[in-house]
Amino acid sequence: MSQLKTWLEAFYLGCKVEILPKIYEAQLKQIPYSKLGTQKNYKDEPQYNAIGILEQVIGPIQRSKADAIGVISFTDVDLFTKNLSNYCFGYGIPALGGVQSLRRFMPDFTGEDNDKETEESLKLMRICKIATHEIGHMFGLGHCIFYQCLM
Numbered sequence: 001m002s003q004l005k006t007w008l009e010a011f012y013l014g015c016k017v018e019i020l021p022k023i024y025e026a027q028l029k030q031i032p033y034s035k036l037g038t039q040k041n042y043k044d045e046p047q048y049n050a051i052g053i054l055e056q057v058i059g060p061i062q063r064s065k066a067d068a069i070g071v072i073s074f075t076d077v078d079l080f081t082k083n084l085s086n087y088c089f090g091y092g093i094p095a096l097g098g099v100q101s102l103r104r105f106m107p108d109f110t111g112e113d114n115d116k117e118t119e120e121s122l123k124l125m126r127i128c129k130i131a132t133h134e135i136g137h138m139f140g141l142g143h144c145i146f147y148q149c150l151m
Contacts, residue, residue, distance in 0.1 A: 001019045002019075003124055003128075004019070004124070004127055004128060004131060005017045005019050007128045007132075008128075008131060008132065008135065011132055012135065015069060018068075020061065020071065020073050021073075022073070022074050022075065022076065023053070023057060023073050023074070023075040023076075023077075023099070024075070024076060025046070025048075025075075025076060025077045027057075028048055028053065028057075028075070028077060031052075031056050031057070035052060035055075035056055036048060036049060036052035036053065036056055037049030037051075037052040039080060039085075041078050041080075041086075041087060042086075043109075045078060046077065046078070047077070047078040047079060047080045047087065048075075048077050048078070048079055048080075049079075049080060049081060049082075050079040050080065050081050050088055050090070050091035050099050050101075051081055051082070051091060051093075051096075053075070053079070053099045054091065054093055054096040054097060054098070054099055055096060057073070057099075058071055058072075058073055058096060058097040058098065058099055059095070059096040059097060061073070061097070062095075062096065062097040069138070069139075070092070070094070070097050070098065070135060070138035070139070071097035071098070072090075072092065072097060072098035072099065072100060072131060072134055072135060072138070073097070073098070073099055073100075074099075074100050074101075074102055074127075074131075075099060075100070075101055075102065075103075076101075076102055076103055077101060077103055078101055078103040078104065079091065079099065079101040079103075087104065088101075089101060089104060089130045090130045090131070090133070090134040091134065091137075092133075092134035092135060092136070092137030092138040093137065093138070094137070094138050094139070094140055097138060098131075098134040098135060098137065098138050099134075100127070100130050100131055100134055102123075102127065105122075105123045105126050105127065106123075107119060129150070132150055133150055133151060136150065136151050137151075
């Protein structure tokens with residue numbers, strides 16, 4: 001995560017980045033499903049509603065950090081939202097912060113068979129791209145129509 005911190009501080013020049021602890025599924029299971037929202041993905045694994053995580057977990061953290069522009073956290077669970085019912089890699093909302101799933105970057109999910117160095121490099125690149133994109137949403141940026149654009 002130190003490489004991600006370095007990347008984000010360079011991309012969002014002038015912003016201090018603090019990496020918060022990862023959110024594990026065991027923590028999410030303590031929140032009532034009615035407040036969080038869950039479903040099963042095509043592998044019959046649990047998925048968690050990204051907006052529910054923002055409202056129940058990340059939002060309170062963001063509100064507790066008065067000096068923070070935004071808070072993004074990472075989780076090992078698969079995510080979805082109402083409008084992206086199949087899955088989403090992450091989700092960012094200015095008032096609530098951002099959440100990013102690492103689940104779909106794991107070799108057991110992707111089915112990729114790379115050497116360890118390639119695997120770690122791909123995972124870091126994907127995490128950096130999605131985190132930068134979700135933080136862009138936290139700054140109020142919308143999606144762009146240009147294919148190669150980060151947003």
